[in-house]
Amino acid sequence: SLQTRYAQLVIGPAGSGKSTYCANLQRHAEACRRRILVANLDPAAEHFDYQPVADVRDLIQVHDAMEDSELAFGPNGGLVFCMDYLAHNLDWLDNALDAVAEDEYLLLDCPGQIELYCHLPVMRQIVDYLQSREFRLCSVFVLDSQFLVDPCKLVSGLFAALSAMVNLELPHVNLLSKLDLLSRAQKRQLTDYLEPDLAHLLAEHGGPLSARYAGLNAAVVDLIDSYSLVRFVPFDVSDEQCVTDALLQERDYEAAEGGAEHERVNGDGDCEGEIGAVGGGPQFNVEDHLDFGS
Ligand SMILES: Nc1nc2c(ncn2[C@@H]2O[C@H](COP(=O)(O)OP(=O)(O)OP(=O)(O)O)[C@@H](O)[C@H]2O)c(=O)[nH]1
Numbered sequence: 001s002l003q004t005r006y007a008q009l010v011i012g013p014a015g016s017g018k019s020t021y022c023a024n025l026q027r028h029a030e031a032c033r034r035r036i037l038v039a040n041l042d043p044a045a046e047h048f049d050y051q052p053v054a055d056v057r058d059l060i061q062v063h064d065a066m067e068d069s070e071l072a073f074g075p076n077g078g079l080v081f082c083m084d085y086l087a088h089n090l091d092w093l094d095n096a097l098d099a100v101a102e103d104e105y106l107l108l109d110c111p112g113q114i115e116l117y118c119h120l121p122v123m124r125q126i127v128d129y130l131q132s133r134e135f136r137l138c139s140v141f142v143l144d145s146q147f148l149v150d151p152c153k154l155v156s157g158l159f160a161a162l163s164a165m166v167n168l169e170l171p172h173v174n175l176l177s178k179l180d181l182l183s184r185a186q187k188r189q190l191t192d193y194l195e196p197d198l199a200h201l202l203a204e205h206g207g208p209l210s211a212r213y214a215g216l217n218a219a220v221v222d223l224i225d226s227y228s229l230v231r232f233v234p235f236d237v238s239d240e241q242c243v244t245d246a247l248l249q250e251r252d253y254e255a256a257e258g259g260a261e262h263e264r265v266n267g268d269g270d271c272e273g274e275i276g277a278v279g280g281g282p283q284f285n286v287e288d289h290l291d292f293g294s
C-alpha cells in the first residue's frame with residue numbers, strides 16, 4: 001500500500017510571496033540538514049529560487065496556450081487552461097512526485113490567480129488526487145502584511161482566504177509575508193493585528209461608507225469569526241525564530257488532521273523538537289471548522 005507523505009498547498013494572491021516562502025523554507029530545512037521538497041505548480045512561473053522536485057512547466061506552459069493559434073488565450077485564460085490540463089493529466093503529477101519518499105515534506109508552489117481557489121474545480125481536483133495518493137495536506141494562504149494595515153484590504157484578503165478554505169476543505173493557515181517591509185510603527189501595531197478585533201477596526205478606520213454599512217460589517221465580522229479565520233502567523237525570513245514558529249503552527253494544524261502518526265515525521269536531524277514536535281497538541285480542530293454539512 002501507499003505510504004503517508006506530507007504536503008502544503010502554498011496559495012494566496014498574486015505577488016504575495018508564495019514562491020519566496022517556498023524557497024526560504026527549503027533553505028531553512030537545508031540549514032537544519034533536513035529536506036523540504038518543492039514542486040512548482042505555476043505554469044506561468046518565470047523565476048523562483050528553489051530547486052524544484054517537479055515543475056508543471058515540463059507538462060505545459062502558459063505560452064503554449066497563448067501561442068497556439070486555435071486556443072489563442074490571454075495570460076489568465078491561458079493559466080486556467082493549463083491548470084485544467086494538469087487536472088486531466090494527474091498521472092504526470094504522480095510520476096513527478098515519485099521522488100517524495102514516505103514521511104517527506106513537500107511544498108506545492110501554486111499560481112496566484114484567485115479564481116483557481118474561489119470557484120474553479122481545478123485545485124480541488126488536485127487536492128483530492130493528492131489525498132488519494134496518501135498525501136496529508138494543509139493549505140498555507142500567504143497574505144502580504146500590507147493588507148493588515150488597512151481594514152478594508154484586510155476584509156477582502158480574509159474573504160479570499162475564506163473562499164479558498166471553503167473550496168479546498170483543508171486545514172488552513174494564514175501566513176503573513178513581507179514583515180520586513182513594515183515600518184517600525186506598523187510593526188509595533190502588529191501584535192494587535194495578529195488576532196484583530198475586526199468590528200473595532202472597521203468602526204474606527206472603515207472610511208466614509210462604514211457607518212452606512214455598519215450592519216453589513218457586523219455580519220462580515222460574525223462570518224469571519226465563526227470560521228476562526230482571523231488569525232495570522234507572521235513570517236519574517238530574516239528572523240529564524242519566526243520561521244520556526246510558522247513551521248510549528250503548520251505542523252500543528254496538519255497534526256490535527258494526521259493524529260499521532262505525525263510524530264514520526266521529525267527524523268533525526270538537528271532540528272528535532274523544532275519541526276514537527278508540537279507541545280500541547282493542536283488547538284485547532286479541523287473537523288469543527290470544515291464540517292459544511294452534507
Ligand atoms: N521584502 C520582502 N519581499 C518579499 C518577501 N516575500 C516576497 N517578496 C517579494 O515580493 C515579490 C513577489 O514574490 P513572489 O514570491 O514571487 O510572490 P508569489 O506569490 O510567488 O507571486 P506569483 O507567483 O506571481 O503569484 C518578489 O519581488 C519578492 O522578492 C518578503 O518577505 N520580504
Ligand SMILES: [Mg+2]
Pocket residue numbers: 018019020042045109110
Ligand atoms: Mg510564485
